[in-house]
Amino acid sequence: MTEEVKKAEKKAEKKTEGASVEHSAEVKIILKKISELATGERKALGLEIIKSLTVLELSEWVKSIESEFGVSAAAPVAMMSAAPAAGAAGEPKEEKTAFSAILTSAGDKKIQVIKEVRAITSLGLKEAKDLVEGAPKAIKENVTKEEAEEIKKKVTAAGGTVEIK
DSSP, rough: OOOOHHHHHHHHHHHHHHHHHTTTTHHHHHHHHTTTTTTTHHHHHHHHHHHHHHHHHHHHHHHHHHHHHHHTTTTHHHHHHHHHHHHHHOOOOOOOOOOEEEEEEOOOOOOHHHHHHHHOOOOOOHHHHHHTTOEEEEEEEEEEEHHHHHHHHHHHHTOOOEEEE
């Protein structure tokens, strides 16, 4: 800081300290009247007060607010810029525990795929045939990843195509 700024800050501190001690009863009356105002009126008054301050006075005001409430004016800005990064890399996504094996195509060996679907699902011949011919349809839903992989392996070996979702 330059010497002029330091001198101005010291002068403002002395002026502010003297004013607060000198006008404490008057300030209490004004604060009581302000607290009786509606929220919108208090906001408008606060904005007018801020408009009337010099940059130096505003800087001092911010410092006193920071010390009074134990906060930092720079913290919200830093948190806002850090928030997307933390969300992207911070917490791992929840692993999916329930999967569905979806028959996307019966392929050339439709009869073999129907047999495999019957074995996997315990469906009757007509239901298994309808499932295979109506592809894409779920063979099994809400199964573990391992079971879904096993279904995919069996149906693929029979000539069909399975997608796990």
